[in-house]
Amino acid sequence: MKLWGGRFTKPTNQLVEEYTASISFDHILVEEDIRGSLAHVKMLGHCGVLKKEETEQIVAGLKKIREKVALGKVDFSVAYEDIHMNIEKMLIDEIGPVGGKLHTGRSRNDQVALDMHLYLRARTVDMVQGLLALRKALTEKAERYIDAILPGYTHLQRAQPVRFAHHLLAYADMFGRDTERLMDSYKRVNTMPLGAGAIAGTTFPIDRDYVARELGFSRLYENSMDAVSDRDYLVEFLHIASLIMVHLSRLSEELILWSSEEFGYVELDDAFCTGSSMMPQKKNPDVPELIRGKTGRVLGHWVGLMTTLKALPLTYNKDMQEDKEGIFDTVATLSGALSLMAPMIAGMTVKEKKMRQHAEQGFTNATDLADYLVTKGVPFRQAHEIVGKLVLHCIQQQKSLLELDLKEFQNYHSSIEGDIYEKLQVENVADARSSHAGTAKIRVMASLEKKKEEFDETLRWLETVTY
Numbered sequence: 001m002k003l004w005g006g007r008f009t010k011p012t013n014q015l016v017e018e019y020t021a022s023i024s025f026d027h028i029l030v031e032e033d034i035r036g037s038l039a040h041v042k043m044l045g046h047c048g049v050l051k052k053e054e055t056e057q058i059v060a061g062l063k064k065i066r067e068k069v070a071l072g073k074v075d076f077s078v079a080y081e082d083i084h085m086n087i088e089k090m091l092i093d094e095i096g097p098v099g100g101k102l103h104t105g106r107s108r109n110d111q112v113a114l115d116m117h118l119y120l121r122a123r124t125v126d127m128v129q130g131l132l133a134l135r136k137a138l139t140e141k142a143e144r145y146i147d148a149i150l151p152g153y154t155h156l157q158r159a160q161p162v163r164f165a166h167h168l169l170a171y172a173d174m175f176g177r178d179t180e181r182l183m184d185s186y187k188r189v190n191t192m193p194l195g196a197g198a199i200a201g202t203t204f205p206i207d208r209d210y211v212a213r214e215l216g217f218s219r220l221y222e223n224s225m226d227a228v229s230d231r232d233y234l235v236e237f238l239h240i241a242s243l244i245m246v247h248l249s250r251l252s253e254e255l256i257l258w259s260s261e262e263f264g265y266v267e268l269d270d271a272f273c274t275g276s277s278m279m280p281q282k283k284n285p286d287v288p289e290l291i292r293g294k295t296g297r298v299l300g301h302w303v304g305l306m307t308t309l310k311a312l313p314l315t316y317n318k319d320m321q322e323d324k325e326g327i328f329d330t331v332a333t334l335s336g337a338l339s340l341m342a343p344m345i346a347g348m349t350v351k352e353k354k355m356r357q358h359a360e361q362g363f364t365n366a367t368d369l370a371d372y373l374v375t376k377g378v379p380f381r382q383a384h385e386i387v388g389k390l391v392l393h394c395i396q397q398q399k400s401l402l403e404l405d406l407k408e409f410q411n412y413h414s415s416i417e418g419d420i421y422e423k424l425q426v427e428n429v430a431d432a433r434s435s436h437a438g439t440a441k442i443r444v445m446a447s448l449e450k451k452k453e454e455f456d457e458t459l460r461w462l463e464t465v466t467y
Contacts, residue, residue, distance in 0.1 A: 020318070021078045023086055025325050030074075032118040033083050034066050036111065039214035040194060041102055049204050050101055058102050061095040062087075083115070084108050105206050107198035109228040109316040114194040116323070118215065120237055121189045122467040123331050124182055130338035131179045131244070132458050135172050137342040139451045141350070142168040146444055149426050150265060150355035151364050158362035161426040164355060166439040168345075169447050174247040176454055181240045183461055188233045190466065192217035196227035199315045216466030229315040231305065234323050238302035241330050242295075248337050249295040252288030255348070259285050264354045269347035272340070287344060291337045298333055301326030356426065363391050365401060365424040368432060372423055376415040386412050 038059060045055030065087060068074045080086045085108075091099035142165035152162035192215065195201070195208035201224045208220050221227035258265040268285055276282035308322050366387050373383035390412050394401060402424055409416040422428060434440035 017078060017081075020081065020321075022082045022321050022324065023076045023078055023080065025328060026083045026112075026115075027076050027086075028328055029083050029115045029119055030069055030087070031066070032115040033087050033111070034062050034069075036114045036118060036194065036215065037087065037102060038062050039211045040106060042214060043207055043210045044101075044104055044204075046210055047205050047207050049104060049206070054098050054101060057095050057098050058091065061091045061099060062102075064094055065090050082108070082112075084111050105197070105202045105204040106194060107196075107228070109198045110193050110196040110224075113196075113228055113230070114192065114215075116234065116327070117189060117191065117193065117217075120233065120327070121186070123335075124186050124189055124237070125462065125465055125467040126335060127241075127244075127338070128179055128182050128458065128462060130335060130342075131175050131182070132455060132462075134338055134342040134345070135175050135179070135451070136455060137345040138168045138172040138175070139448060139455075141345055141348075142166075142172070142444070143448055145350050145352065146441065146448075147427075148350060148352040148355055149359045149430055151359045151362060152439075158358065158364050160367060160433075161359040161364050161429045162439040163430055163441065163444050164350065164352075165444045165448070169444065169451070171247065171251050172451060174250075175244070176451075178240065178244045178247065179458060181243070183458075185233065185236050185240060186465060187218065188236065190216075190218050191221055191233075192219070193221050193227035193230070196221060196224035199228060200224055218466075225315045229312070229320070231309055231320065231323055234327055235302070235305055235309070238298070238305055238326065238330060241334050242299045242302045244334060245291075245295040245298045245337065248341060249292045251341070252292040255288045255344075256285050256292070259348075263358075265351055265358075267349040267351065268344060269349075271347065272344045287340055291341065294333050294337065298330050301330050359426045360402075361400065363394070363401060365426065365429045366391055368424060368429050369401060369420070371432075372420060373413060373415065376413075378413065378415070 041050065041055055041058045041062070044050040045052060050058070065074070068090075074090065076083070076086050077089075080089050088099065088102060091102060093099075146163060146165045148164035149161050150164050150167065151158040152160050152167065192208065192212045194211055195206055212218075212220055221230070255266065255268065257263050259268050268283075268287075270283070272285075272287045273283050274286040276284065304326055305323055308319050312319055369390070370380065370383040370387045373386060374380050378386070390401070390404075390409070393408070393412075394404065402421060406416070406418060406420075409420060423432070431440045431442075434443060437443065
């Protein structure tokens with residue numbers, strides 16, 4: 001007999017039972033469900049809704065179930081649909097009919113919302129910690145190779161020389177924004193729905209603030225209908241997770257390109273690569289490739305939940321059961337990617353000579369020649385044309401700008417002097433960009449120091465949160 005089956009005259013069709021049950025995936029919420037139930041029943045005792053001995057019995061029963069779960073001595077049943085009904089049935093089996101009083105003053109509607117808030121609150125903290133580890137790995141690698149110069153690219157064409165550290169810190173900044181988004185979203189995740197009942201609240205004299213204190217929530221939902229139907233915090237998490245995965249995917253693409261023989265800028269550690277079943281010489285960057293590939297599934301979960309919610313009337317509808325698998329899969333996918341990317345960055349070998357060689361090719365210093373002419377009073381648009389013609393001359397002569405003699409320079413403009421050779425060296429080209437956020441060494445060093453301050457801010461936040 002179902003725990004809700006009083007008004008039914010037939011058992012549930014087996015196919016319906018299997019199709020509608022969620023226990024195959026929401027068993028992940030077992031700890032959150034027990035934790036929420038413990039807080040709820042303590043509140044019922046505190047408010048006098050349950051007698052002291054009833055409260056103590058239920059608390060002891062729930063703790064016994066928790067112990068059995070930890071020991072792997074619990075079997076979840078499709079017959080009881082979801083984690084909530086499974087736990088309640090186990091409780092009744094454990095302590096008798098008094099276990100049926102656990103559900104007093106609540107509904108599965110606000111119970112499942114509570115479980116998801118508890119689950120996502122902890123996972124949000126986990127993700128902030130994972131991002132912090134990655135940001136540190138990028139920063140440490142940047143600090144170590146601050147003098148390495150590589151060509152920066154636009155349109156995947158060599159553009160201007162930049163410091164390798166500057167390139168890595170661009171990703172550290174991306175992941176810093178992701179961290180800020182997660183920390184900001186935490187306050188919405190840390191909002192308690194329990195006490196909303198099925199839709200309209202409850203007639204029992206409950207104390208929602210008591211439960212919030214027990215579970216560490218900072219605020220309550222103010223509207224019962226909103227509390228049981230809100231999935232904004234899940235959509236927000238999926239959106240943030242999608243952005244993080246996109247950033248990881250972009251970094252992965254760079255690692256894939258850089259580790260190819262065509263670029264040869266880095267070599268990934270053997271521990272993060274695989275071989276070919278046929279070609280013995282191959283060393284494949286499978287980890288970044290898979291991170292790049294898995295980005296699509298996370299984006300899909302975000303779009304999927306938005307689509308599920310787009311036409312739902314208030315309040316709870318069975319459609320909302322579809323929120324969980326995408327969240328669980330996103331958490332697993334993102335946490336796995338973060339846990340791999342940080343040590344992969346830390347362990348990769350940087351090939352500074354190859355980077356510099358490419359930075360010195362492809363006329364990456366051409367803009368500086370134009371800027372040099374501007375300092376001589378030549379309008380930039382005219383300087384641009386002059387340098388374009390000089391580059392064409394170099395291509396025809398199969399030379400770089402630095403291989404031209406002074407006479408060749410002066411054939412295109414008489415104001416070019418011998419100091420041009422020093423100005424066109426790749427380190428000087430990079431260091432000339434000393435404007436705020438530029439790739440000059442002094443700016444990169446300042447950025448590294450700022451990153452350490454940002455890490456301290458994140459650590460302070462982690463010390464204050466509940467999960």
